Amino acid sequence: MRRALGLWIIPIASLMPIASLIMPSSATAATRITVSYGLLERSISVSSLTTYAQEGTITDDFSLYTRYLDEAQLLQLRQLLRAKSNLSPVAVSQFLYTQQGEVLLNRLGDVIRTESNLPGFYSLRSALILAAGQPDGLTVLNVLEQFPIDGIRVDLSRALGILGDLEALVRQTQGAISLIQQQSALEAQSGTPVSLLTSPDLRLPGTLTWDTYTLNLxxxxxxxxxxxxxxxxxxxxxxxxxxxxxxxxxxxxxxxxxxxxxxxxxxxxxxxxxxxxxxxxxxxxxxxxxxxxxxxxxxxxxxxxxxxxxxxxxxxxxxxxxxxxxxxxxxxxxxxxxxxxxxxxxxxxxxxxxxxxxxxxxxxxxxxxxxxxxxxxxxxxxxxxxxxxxxxxxxxxxxxxxxxxxxxxxxxxxxxxxxxxxxxxxxxxxxxxxxxxxxxxxxxxxxxxxxxxxxxxxxxxxxxxxxxxxxxxxxxxxxxxxxxxxxxxxxxxxxxxxxxxxxxxxxRPYLGAGYVETLSRPVLPISLIQSLTSAQLAGVRGRPVEPIASPEATQTGRQP
Missing domain, CATH: 3.40.50.1820 (Alpha/Beta hydrolase fold, catalytic domain)
Structure with missing residues (x-):
């Protein structure tokens, strides 16, 4: 349970800088964040987040949340609160007024809402634009300080819905990656070897020189x-x-x-x-x-x-x-x-x-x-x-x-x-x-x-x-x-x-799983397959999320 609760605290805090990827100073700033789940509510002061970000000190009201986080998650949260973007207010404004920006704001505003529990679409857009104009750049804390009303309400049930969708996508993707890596390893075993010692190394430049021209069309x-x-x-x-x-x-x-x-x-x-x-x-x-x-x-x-x-x-x-x-x-x-x-x-x-x-x-x-x-x-x-x-x-x-x-x-x-x-x-x-x-x-x-x-x-x-x-x-x-x-x-x-x-x-022999696996390095594993069916892919749903495996480099290749 401790781990499960910890999983949603950091992603909720990350919603604002995610939106930032995508005027004068405000006279009002959010002072408290209320997290609601049905009839249950609990609040935390923005000053507690600021203290933790700047000093690493956990205040009493913040400790009610941090007890659900391990050390790595606490460090991640602090880094998140301190992270900044140097996008200009014009850049942030221009994006947030595009159709793509408004779609993201709509979804974000369903989770981060006003104190009266209205969608936070307009408040978020205003806060993000104003925060981008602050001397230290666009940060989570600056967004909170530029929020045009005193309180922010986070709808935990909606946030958990998003996180549930995300977890399902991650689980299915990881399952698909494992399936592809396993199939690539099998294809490599049955293929014709390509030795980097005796065959040309396609990672290196070829033997020809070239001329470059620019055409104005x-x-x-x-x-x-x-x-x-x-x-x-x-x-x-x-x-x-x-x-x-x-x-x-x-x-x-x-x-x-x-x-x-x-x-x-x-x-x-x-x-x-x-x-x-x-x-x-x-x-x-x-x-x-x-x-x-x-x-x-x-x-x-x-x-x-x-x-x-x-x-x-x-x-x-x-x-x-x-x-x-x-x-x-x-x-x-x-x-x-x-x-x-x-x-x-x-x-x-x-x-x-x-x-x-x-x-x-x-x-x-x-x-x-x-x-x-x-x-x-x-x-x-x-x-x-x-x-x-x-x-x-x-x-x-x-x-x-x-x-x-x-x-x-x-x-x-x-x-x-x-x-x-x-x-x-x-x-x-x-x-x-x-x-x-x-x-x-x-x-x-x-x-x-x-x-x-x-x-x-x-x-x-x-x-x-x-x-x-x-x-x-x-x-x-x-x-x-x-x-x-x-x-x-x-x-x-x-x-x-x-x-x-x-x-x-x-x-042709280079177009095999074996050759690709000879190229593969642990920092960025690479695999190749030539066949995958919808039925195979459907079978990975529901598998638990596992670490990405790094295929061992081999000296074999496959003739497709």
Whole structure:
């Protein structure tokens, strides 16, 4: 019982900084927090929280709660109270007035309520914006101090409902991770060995150099202009083409490391920047020049950007001396991350399923943050252009969103080779909902699911340092050892596109569980499977939450 009660105290306190991720000073501040559960109520003074955060001292009224926490949880709570974000009041305000921000505020306001037990939507928004303007930044304590009324009421029954949903999702995800790791180990045992001592190491750069150019593109039909970086390998033969599509809030530089790796292995690489969902768009939102994270039309424009880029490259391969004879337009692959993962799936033939999306968007209590973006597609007209491109022969979708955008039959319609890359600690596009379950819907015979057990939504992105980030990300959000995640993605991308786009049989043995496990390191375990059914996945429900296992590195591989 002591442990169980401790589990809800810290998450309740964490609700405010979670919202912050997403004016003049107030004359009123909350002085007490009342926790209610049915007819039962107990209160704690805000000054007690402040004392604990600043001095580590537990006051008498606070001790009624802390007795349910162990030392690690107490430390976590203090760190949480002291944590801060340096987002500006404009940035916080701009986000909280978007549709996505209001959905989050609605759910948060059901738990954190006013003293008269009304939803805390408006009070929270005001407090978060004002707190961001304080000299020491946006913190939980500053939010409490800027709360426009004297008392805050926390509805424990609603909070426990959210935590119950979260616990169920964590349990199912951990069960799925264990299942994938076990199956990967079995596949590794039955495969053909790939020795890193005698075979080329795909983690290392290839032998070719490359030239880099930036194209300034204008699609007059759509009135849309954008840039694309191209990496042209120094080769005497026409090269297969790989397109890299970045995610929401990223740009052309986010996967430059991957473009360079692919170019060194003889791929012609093009990296477009999607103007309505790139880092500039996020900066425009933060600075007040835009009022949405991304417009619904981006679900159409992103795939059309790539179709237009392919048309341009096809023309220039015949007219531009830099590219003449250098591109094989019959061998094209696409890799995309997050929103870019959706883009790759759309180009491969998966269509938006408005019926499924409307069903999934009906409740506002989702734990899937990516659904806040996916649901915006409901604002599109139902007569959208065909986004599939037959020139695309294989795709890699990294942390893709689309589990609700595209239903089971839409994933089943994809007929080309697909690799899905998932992070077990992804809180933006949760692995179970957005990658693992959709993987079971794929019917193409050439499909792969790669799982980085401790990977996050940001593990594979080359996140810029310091002030160059539109929204600074703390290390715990990025996840453990992103450079290792980059290395994993470099190796498996070369193997996958080498096999299915370049058509080189020598790469095929690398597409096995054994090879991937030779790459795996305990800090960021990685597994690969080629088969998983909905029935298998359903069997993991109800299993207890267990620590993520780290597969032991082996010297075996598998011939798919």
């Amino acid at each position: 204008r699609d007059r039909q759509r009135g849309r202009s954008f840039l694309a970086d191209v990496y042209v390998p120094e080769s005497q033969v026409s090269a297969p083409l790989i397109i890299i599509s970045h995610g929401l809030g990223s740009d052309r530089s986010s996967f430059a490391y991957l473009a360079q790796q692919l170019a060194s292995y003889g791929f012609f690489v093009a990296v477009p920047e999607h103007p309505g969902s790139n880092a500039d768009q996020l900066q425009a939102l933060i600075s007040g020049r835009a009022n949405q994270v991304a417009e619904p039309e981006e679900f159409i424009n992103r795939p059309l950007d790539i179709k237009f880029l392919l048309d341009v490259l096809e023309r220039r391969s015949k007219t531009d001396a830099r590219f003449a004879g250098r591109i094989d337009m019959q061998r094209v692959g696409v890799i995309g991350q997050s929103f870019g993962g959706y883009t790759a799936l759309a180009l491969a033939g998966a269509k938006i399923n408005f019926e499924q999306l409307a069903k999934d968007c009906a409740p506002n209590d989702t734990l899937n943050l990516s659904l806040l973006l996916q649901c915006r597609a409901l604002e599109l007209t139902r007569s959208i252009p065909d986004l599939q491109d037959d020139r695309v022969k294989a795709i890699i979708a990294v942390n893709p969103i689309g589990g609700s955008l595209m239903g089971e039959k839409d994933f089943a319609a994809i007929q080309i080779p697909v690799m899905m890359v998932s992070g077990g600690a992804d809180t933006v596009a949760p692995a179970l909902m957005e990658q693992i379950r959709p993987f079971t819907w794929l019917q193409t015979p050439d499909k792969y699911l790669v799982l980085m057990a401790r990977g996050t939504h940001f593990s594979t992105i080359d996140v810029p340092n310091g002030d160059s980030q539109a929204v600074p990300l703390p290390p715990n959000i990025i996840g453990p050892d992103p450079s290792l995640a980059h290395t994993y993605l470099q190796a498996i991308s070369v193997a996958f596109f080498g096999t299915y786009v370049a058509g080189e049989p020598s790469y």
